[in-house]
Amino acid sequence: MPDKIDPPHATGAAEQTVQKHSSPHDLVFHAPFVQRVWIALEEKGIPYEYKEVNPYKKEPHFLKINPKGLVPALEHDNKALYESLVLLEYLDDAFPDSAIRPRNPHELGLVRLACQQISNVVVPAFYRYVQAQEADKQKEGHEAFVKALREVHEQWFVVGSEWARGDKFGWVDCVLGPWVARFTLLEKHRGFKPEDVGPEFKAWCDKLLDRPSVKATSSLPENYENVYRRYFENTAESEVAKATRKGEWLK
Template sequence: MSTFRVQPATTCAISSTIKHFGFTLRFPQKNCAVFRRPRNLSIMAASTDPLEICVKASVIAPNKPGDCPFCQRVLLTMEEKHLPYDMKLVDLSNKPEWFLKVSPEGKVPVIKLEEKWLPDSDVITQLLEEKFPDPPLVTPPEKASVGSKIFSTFIGFLKSKDPGDGTEQALLNELSSFDNYIKENGPFINGEKVSAADLSLAPKLYHLEIALGHYKKWSVPDSLQYVKSYMKNIFSKDSFIKTQALPEDVIAGWRPKVLG
């Protein structure tokens, strides 16, 4: 994987260039870090060039992805499938012109597949599964929605100013339901192996842990031992550690929603 942090103005560029829509992009050397990983030979046969993906940049540290759980979901998918990729880090507070040409709405993640730039983590991960089916990450339809309400109830509790409005209990209900499910079906949503549903949920649980810990001094109760074990297991995976946002980025990212 090679990582590029893209800024709108610079006089220092790496020697190679990338062309998009008839114009040439040059990326700044001073904020450019290159990472390499062993490539799976079967994947190389299907795709010799790294996939280009644009994700939110950290506001805290150079050459680190920012606090977008949907971006991390896509990065996790590529890591778990051992796909080589070029990660382009975009400052969303000062979006460069080239980025707005490939993502007119200014949203991330966007990925280049078969010469087309595609948005939306749902669409991207589905297409990655279709194009690179090995190793499979498909979650059976009857399990795909497990834990899907946790993120929205987390946001409701995080934004709440009234301790008695029921938002904490709503979150606890969803976490309890997930705890019971993992107890009977775990350690992951589809059993022994990580699947697409885990890669969608895990970044959201990471945000939950950090944001609620910081803003509400709240943590998942010890009684929900299977939720805590699930989080520990998936947060310790190499693919997760490699793609996670810094805690400071997560805290900064949620600040406007908490403070209004």
């Protein structure tokens, strides 16, 4: 990964949150721009140290924490873990207070299925859409992304409820939330609107963007613009971007 790519830094409300979590702690959250785990940390009120690495540089010390060289990663009592869905499980296991995971085993299974679908279908569709250059590919990307979101909404969201799975903000909200925070960019560059998925989905998006944990972990719009410009031009050299260009998905 070329060293010349600057790592994105938190700005705006996210920068203030970073400042509150700059002291050394036995729980170290390796970022930047990884909102699923960050939202969970804020929701649960867990004390942590925020540490920014350059995920594009793959420094040897970071490869010892995550051999894939990707953020997010956590170190807790000097033991490392990575992969956002694994980290969400870990946080609720290691810090059971203010659980964001449901206690009922069947409901938990459903939530895991929903989160897998978001990670394996919605997120790759997002990158294919963002990196599509030709008009017909962008149209295809738009349709596939809307379809992926609609399927998640129809299959997993509880109709008429406040949050995805009911009255409590939970994992599905955490896992899909960061992509909602990027919809303004998609609207500007690709014409996507959450209304394209449906009015209830749009109402959930508005509510989510107003959630304190989401606001506290969101950077300024120009920051996202800088990070995603290379994706919209399909020149990004991240592992995710390269895999998407090859028609693959990062495992």
